[in-house]
Amino acid sequence: MSLPFRYRKLGYVALNVTDVARTTAFYTDIVGLELSDAVPGGPAFLRCSSDHHNIALYPAAAPGLKRVGFELESQREMERARRHLEGLGLAVEEIGKEERAQLRQEDGLRFIEPHSGLTMEFYTRMLNMAQPFVPRLAKIARLGHVVLAVERFEEMARFLHENLGFAISDFVQGAVVFMRCQPNPYHHTFAVGRSSGGNHLHHVNFMVTDVDDIGVAVNRLNKAQIPIVFGPGRHKPSGSIFLYYLDPDGMTVEYSFGMEEFPEHDYREPRVLEPHPLSLDLWGGLPKPGFAKVGQIEHEEQA
Ligand SMILES: CC(C)c1ccc(C(=O)O)c(O)c1O
Numbered sequence: 001m002s003l004p005f006r007y008r009k010l011g012y013v014a015l016n017v018t019d020v021a022r023t024t025a026f027y028t029d030i031v032g033l034e035l036s037d038a039v040p041g042g043p044a045f046l047r048c049s050s051d052h053h054n055i056a057l058y059p060a061a062a063p064g065l066k067r068v069g070f071e072l073e074s075q076r077e078m079e080r081a082r083r084h085l086e087g088l089g090l091a092v093e094e095i096g097k098e099e100r101a102q103l104r105q106e107d108g109l110r111f112i113e114p115h116s117g118l119t120m121e122f123y124t125r126m127l128n129m130a131q132p133f134v135p136r137l138a139k140i141a142r143l144g145h146v147v148l149a150v151e152r153f154e155e156m157a158r159f160l161h162e163n164l165g166f167a168i169s170d171f172v173q174g175a176v177v178f179m180r181c182q183p184n185p186y187h188h189t190f191a192v193g194r195s196s197g198g199n200h201l202h203h204v205n206f207m208v209t210d211v212d213d214i215g216v217a218v219n220r221l222n223k224a225q226i227p228i229v230f231g232p233g234r235h236k237p238s239g240s241i242f243l244y245y246l247d248p249d250g251m252t253v254e255y256s257f258g259m260e261e262f263p264e265h266d267y268r269e270p271r272v273l274e275p276h277p278l279s280l281d282l283w284g285g286l287p288k289p290g291f292a293k294v295g296q297i298e299h300e301e302q303a
Pocket residue numbers: 147176193205235236237238239240254256280
């Protein structure tokens with residue numbers, strides 16, 4: 001299938017949090033990100049790469065997912081995406097000059113994914129920071145993926161696949177669809193799981209470079225009394241070793257080490273995996289009750 005336009009990567013996740021200072025401290029002192037910028041009374045921007053931000057924290061009354069930003073490969077791909085989205089009949093909103101200045105992005109647009117209500121953003125030319133990101137607590141390689149729990153999850157996955165060019169890497173039958181924004185090679189940059197209780201954030205993932213980052217994190221989290229809600233374990237779909245824990249609002253964060261990578265062309269077919277606990281954790285673990293429960297999806301009228 002030829003791509004309607006080319007992505008570079010999952011660029012950033014914007015979260016609504018009830019106390020920006022508290023969650024900023026969590027992301028710097030527990031997760032290991034670096035603070036780039038904090039707007040008084042407004043968002044804080046954190047990074048785990050040379051980008052200006054990979055996480056943006058916005059003050060809000062309730063915790064949740066504000067939007068997800070994907071970086072496209074070039075300005076040419078932005079223009080292709082604009083034409084493509086308009087052809088789909090989606091209401092495309094250009095990001096205004098003032099907000100682009102705050103986000104340190106030179107171009108960007110937003111639209112609403114129709115089945116989940118998620119605001120999706122495509123952008124190019126985010127400010128590249130002069131100083132490299134220097135990992136401290138964990139050797140974070142990148143923002144890895146974001147997962148949503150959605151009532152119409154199959155319809156959402158079909159929309160992302162057929163209209164936005166996401167490739168499907170694997171299914172857990174009737175439960176989860178793992179997808180990658182091409183030609184980004186990682187097994188999933190986005191996944192959608194079945195929800196029977198409204199649409200919400202499932203988790204945000206950071207990929208680490210060493211299995212020791214997972215083991216050391218278990219001790220760091222326990223010492224700081226941060227709830228670990230699943231893992232350590234090994235995911236069958238991507239083959240990664242994982243650990244999930246909760247941010248101060250109860251939203252779920254994942255570290256994972258190792259992940260299958262796909263070539264741009266001639267890649268394998270998606271597998272249909274049995275909906276069984278071992279398909280999620282080959283080591284036989286089970287999630288704790290707080291796992292992947294918190295994080296409402298911000299809707300347009302709340303924005
Ligand atoms: C339990 C969740 C939905 C899950 C399952 C599998 C993988 C993986 O294969 O990497 C994940 O990253 C997950 O978050």
